[in-house]
Amino acid sequence: MFNWFRRQKVQPEQEQTPPAPVEDTPSEATPTTSEATSQEDYLDWAKKAFKNIQEKKATAEAVVSETPETSIAETEPPQEQEPVKEEETEDNTPAWLKKSDRLEILKETAIETPTEPDEDFIWSAKVLANQGRQAEDVSEEEITWLKKLRQGLGKTRRSLVNQLKAVVGQGPLNQDAVEEIEALLLQADVGVDATDYIITTLQNKLKQEALPPEKAIEYLKEIIREILDAPLANYSNPGFEPEKGKLNIWMLTGVNGVGKTTTIGKLAHLSKQSGYSCMIAAADTFRAAAVEQVKVWGERSQVEVIANPGKNTDPAAVVYDGIEAAKSREIELLLVDTAGRLQNKKNLMAELSKIRRIIDKKAESAVVESLLVLDATLGQNGLRQAEVFSEAAQLSGVILTKIDGTAKGGVALAVARQLNLPIRFVGAGEGIEDLRPFSSYEFVEALLSGD
Secondary structure, three states, rough: OOHHHHOOOEEOOOOOOOOEEOOOOEEEEOOOOOOOHHHHHHHHHHHHHHHHHHHHHHHHHHHHHHHOOOOOOOOOOOOOOOOOOOOOOOOOOOOOOOHHHHHHHHHHHHOOOOOOOOOHHHHHHHHHHOOOHHHHHOHHHHHEEEEEEHHOOOOHHOOOOHHHHHHHHOOOOHHHHHHHHHHHHOOOOOHHHHHHHHHHHHHHHHHHOOOHHHHHHHHHHHHHHHHHHHHHHHOOOOOOOOOOOOOOEEEEOOOOOOOOOHHHHHHHHHHHHOOOOEEEEOOOOOOOHHHHHHHHHHHHHHEEOOOOOOOOHHHHHHHHHHHHHHHHHHOOOOEEEOOOOOHHHHHHHHHHHHHHHHHHOOOOOOEEEEEEEEEEEHHHHHHHHHHHHHHHHHOOOOEEEEEHOOOOOOOHHHHHHOOOOEEEEEOOOOOOOEEEEHHHHHHHHHHHHHO
């Protein structure tokens, strides 16, 4: 079973060959790129990974095809049928010799299995190789996710990279260059604080040594990774991995419309795929159809949902029942959906505090986290929401959703810099597989690697 929460845990880079991942490494290793590694090496690595993935798929398909199926003849007695006469067409050709139109349509619409890795695959493979992964250990899921992440940040990337290269490749930044970079970063909703830090740090570097555009962009990547990773120093669980064999309770908060309930369903699926037993407490009892929506996602992810059949019931009571059920079934991860009504700030925050008190009282030994779901398309408006929630809830981090629909992907930096909150998960798409644990390295590569 593929554990997404432990995917990025690797040992330090070994000489000339990417290292294999080590499951017990306590923290995520910082990826480094060796100057000696050529594009040809990456291509060879990608081809090995591609071949290995294709072989795994072929093996899986062979196993499925060899699975015996119950024959209809075994369950139903044979019936006598009159012999069917061969139909002849006007040209006296038997029908069985005529080409099937349906067969031709299937041939035209069939998707051919690729024989070589495409550009997106090679880029994804390079990102994984630079994190110390072995080609034979890479899964198709990882490649697919990295492609989606890169495509999701495409709007933000295309508005940044080319213009940034033109500016930073001219030596120390003059006032015009500073203003141009500042405008580019603010348009991507990086935020004033993070923008000032990036420009100051970059300017100091360019004063020390002249950097060509590509090298300047690489240094810019380092700066951005530093911003995104800085909040992790405040937490004992930087990888944000649920503890096995123990009850973990994750409260999800956020205003209506950010994708909170959908995110819970995706988190439930991700947890199940990673080998955790999971349950959902549908505590958003005030929004119309919220409970029913959670139940639908529970069915999709094959996760049990604890809900109160009544309308406008007490959310804290649902959480109480959820904790009792999770304990009795020895569940490892309980996801709590909470009400999202920022327009009634005071009541909402009081309700969140009440839920937290219930959790602390009924699950003293549980690992409790509070996550804010933030819509990336809202940019700085979303940041103001985060400020309100961070004052009232004991937030452990942010889940950034809908980055595939915006050119404001830089809001991740604003969250990290201004609120000192780490990004824990990122969503790029509507599918159940389109939410994954956040990696600053992968995010920055997808954000600043040219098309």
